[in-house]
Amino acid sequence: MRLRSLSRLTLLFMLFATPALAVDINTLSDLYVFGDSLVDSGNTQNALGGPGTTPCAFTGGVPPCDPAPASFGYSDGRFTNGLTGADVLNQAIDGTNSIASTEGGTNYSYGGARAVGGSLPDIALQVNTFLFDQSGIADANALYLINVGGNDVRDQVQSVNAGTSTLTDQQVIDNVLGAITGQVTALQAAGAQHILVNGVGDVGNIPETLSLGTAAVDHGRALSLDLSTQLFAALDASVFTLDAIGLYDAALLNPGLFGLPAGLDVTGSCLTTGTPPNCSGFAFFDTVHPTTALATVLGDSMIAAIPEPGTALLLGLGLMSLSRRSRR
Numbered sequence: 001m002r003l004r005s006l007s008r009l010t011l012l013f014m015l016f017a018t019p020a021l022a023v024d025i026n027t028l029s030d031l032y033v034f035g036d037s038l039v040d041s042g043n044t045q046n047a048l049g050g051p052g053t054t055p056c057a058f059t060g061g062v063p064p065c066d067p068a069p070a071s072f073g074y075s076d077g078r079f080t081n082g083l084t085g086a087d088v089l090n091q092a093i094d095g096t097n098s099i100a101s102t103e104g105g106t107n108y109s110y111g112g113a114r115a116v117g118g119s120l121p122d123i124a125l126q127v128n129t130f131l132f133d134q135s136g137i138a139d140a141n142a143l144y145l146i147n148v149g150g151n152d153v154r155d156q157v158q159s160v161n162a163g164t165s166t167l168t169d170q171q172v173i174d175n176v177l178g179a180i181t182g183q184v185t186a187l188q189a190a191g192a193q194h195i196l197v198n199g200v201g202d203v204g205n206i207p208e209t210l211s212l213g214t215a216a217v218d219h220g221r222a223l224s225l226d227l228s229t230q231l232f233a234a235l236d237a238s239v240f241t242l243d244a245i246g247l248y249d250a251a252l253l254n255p256g257l258f259g260l261p262a263g264l265d266v267t268g269s270c271l272t273t274g275t276p277p278n279c280s281g282f283a284f285f286d287t288v289h290p291t292t293a294l295a296t297v298l299g300d301s302m303i304a305a306i307p308e309p310g311t312a313l314l315l316g317l318g319l320m321s322l323s324r325r326s327r328r
């Protein structure tokens with residue numbers, strides 16, 4: 001069956017692994033977020049110097065500086081030009097955008113964070129900070145989102161391209177898997193019942209990697225796919241998952257199916273230094289991060305990855321019906 005013949009509903013159904021424990025998203029009490037720049041709502045900006053300081057691009061990244069300057073078009077400390085997927089998901093749960101933990105909110109993610117190590121809080125430190133704030137108790141009625149690993153893949157792709165890597169690809173994968181599954185276990189032990197883990201996106205398909213050449217592009221995609229495949233296999237069946245690579249492949253191949261404009265630029269970024277850009281025709285805001293339009297697709301898909309009781313059965317019946325019509 002050709003991709004363009006699929007309905008958006010059917011496509012989303014095929015992208016998500018449906019766990020045994022479904023939940024009505026309207027009954028969730030809150031959203032707690034852990035991860036990197038795709039879901040950060042201002043923690044890294046606050047950690048490095050705060051809004052209005054000199055852009056990090058002009059200081060070599062040396063704090064105090066602003067890694068997401070509004071003067072460049074970044075929005076409210078986010079690494080894009082508007083809402084992130086975490087904002088869209090948070091709106092579906094309580095009607096508000098996701099608020100950074102450094103501002104008293106429930107989003108513990110940091111732009112630039114790795115699953116393991118790095119200069120910013122990694123996934124273990126983020127979860128540990130949350131558990132400290134909550135006296136070791138995770139609200140059983142809340143949703144817990146983990147979106148991390150992309151920067152670990154970027155590090156490996158860049159170091160292999162430069163000939164400086166000290167790790168094999170499988171060692172990188174093992175490190176990321178250990179970090180994510182370990183924190184899923186920690187959250188569950190604290191009482192978390194509803195956890196959503198996003199697979200990494202295609203690091204080979206971002207403008208930063210495209211600029212490095214074909215070998216880096218192929219390496220980035222292969223490593224991203226291997227990591228996501230092994231991650232999903234390692235997670236408990238009760239954990240919700242989202243195939244970010246499959247989602248973005250579909251969105252970039254057929255933008256109109258996801259409400260994106262035809263002729264979408266999928267190789268360049270719309271960011272222009274010092275001038276808030278017009279990103280309406282771009283998939284990427286800067287050389288790493290999607291525009292808010294594409295981030296919103298991610299947010300909508302995260303909502304779809306939380307199946308309500310009975311939804312999986314209805315979608316499955318619809319998929320079988322579509323398949324029968326296709327064979328005819």
